[in-house]
Amino acid sequence: MNTKRNWWRLVGWLLIGVMALGMLSACSPKSQAGADPETIAEATAVLTAPAGQMAGDIPVLTIKMVNGELSAPDKVPSGPVALVNESGLPVEPIRLNDGVTFEELTATLAENEEAVLDLISLLGSSENAVGQIIYDLSPGQYVVADTSEEGDALVGPITVGEPSGATPPTADVNVDLVDFNFAIPSEIKAGPQLWQINNKGEQWHELVIIKLDEGVAMDDVMAMIMSEEETSGPPPFEMVAMWSPMGVGTTAWVEWDLPAGAYTVLCFLPDLKGDFQPHAAHGMVANLTVTN
Ligand SMILES: [Cu+2]
Incomplete structure (x- = not known):
């Protein structure tokens, strides 16, 4: 069974x-x-x-x-x-x-x-x-x-x-997730980087790194997110990396290997303590430049 x-x-x-x-x-x-x-x-x-x-x-x-x-x-x-x-x-x-x-x-x-x-x-x-x-x-x-x-x-x-008394790893990139924003460097190095991600907010959060398609603006993505219409076809961006939802007060370290470029960081989780809109709509969006 x-x-x-x-x-x-x-x-x-x-x-x-x-x-x-x-x-x-x-x-x-x-x-x-x-x-x-x-x-x-x-x-x-x-x-x-x-x-x-x-x-x-x-x-x-x-x-x-x-x-x-x-x-x-x-x-x-x-x-x-x-x-x-x-x-x-x-x-x-x-x-x-x-x-x-x-x-x-x-x-x-x-x-x-x-x-x-x-x-x-x-x-x-x-x-x-x-x-x-x-x-x-x-x-x-x-x-x-x-x-x-x-x-x-x-x-x-x-x-x-x-x-255990073990020493925590030393991160290259330190990010705090808060209600509703990212405390994140605007520029990081390309190649393998160890990220320390801390949820310092009062709600669960996630961290999604996307690369917008050529000619697509973040406003277009937000309009799509907020639309009542059923979306069809692929989204107008590439998903590059994602840290899935993490609870209040949690911390984790993850290594990502991002190529140089311009990215957008956002959280799609709904505001469960408020209007159920995605956190991105409440300002949980940041620009990230990765440089060689
Ligand atoms: Cu969030």
């Missing part, structure tokens, strides 16, 4: 990436059928991977595939932790809000997927990352979820405990 329900899609309406511009005009999230609790139970059955192998100074969280199931250690230290993903699937750690148990999460998934949003904080991830992503993990309970299109697996609970 293994119904393929993508529990991740319950937050899919929040993961408004460039691929889903048309969703921005939708006024409410679409509900999906419940996740199969047995699938989740199966996915959590294997917790055999060794914890705490060190990548330099920084402890690692290794995610593996064991007998077709995601496998994770049951404990890692707090502080900077490198995600070593050997599972072959795109995965992301997710923090359970204080007081929320793994059992409560899985039970809620089975009953009311939208309610899960009140139980968790996403940490973000990037498919464009060069090398390992490092998360600043605060103590608490975590799961790791398969974030692929067809994915439905979830492994946990992972307890994040005492601090």
Whole structure:
């Protein structure tokens, strides 16, 4: 018994990436059928991977595939932790809000997927990352979820405990996400650069880097985002890199290798505490020049 329900899609309406511009005009999230609790139970059955192998100074969280199931250690230290993903699937750690148990999460998934949003904080991830992503993990309970299109697996609970004392990486580019803006350098170097991304706002945020097509202005993109019309065809820009939604107070390090050029940085997430307009419409847009 293994119904393929993508529990991740319950937050899919929040993961408004460039691929889903048309969703921005939708006024409410679409509900999906419940996740199969047995699938989740199966996915959590294997917790055999060794914890705490060190990548330099920084402890690692290794995610593996064991007998077709995601496998994770049951404990890692707090502080900077490198995600070593050997599972072959795109995965992301997710923090359970204080007081929320793994059992409560899985039970809620089975009953009311939208309610899960009140139980968790996403940490973000990037498919464009060069090398390992490092998360600043605060103590608490975590799961790791398969974030692929067809994915439905979830492994946990992972307890994040005492601090390792590891030194956080030194970033080349430091970005704060706030309500509603980016504190970001206007110019950075081309080639591999380590970004430190901090959500210092009161809402979840994401960081999407796009390159506008020739002759397209940011106003055109905003008009498209704000349009009630169903959009068709490819968007008038190229998606260059993306850090997916991250919760309040979270920090992560990701290396991106951007070629020289002019880019736009923006956040498409809806203002859940306000008018549900995309954060970009409230000013969460910045220009970024990458130079050789
Ligand atoms: Cu935002």
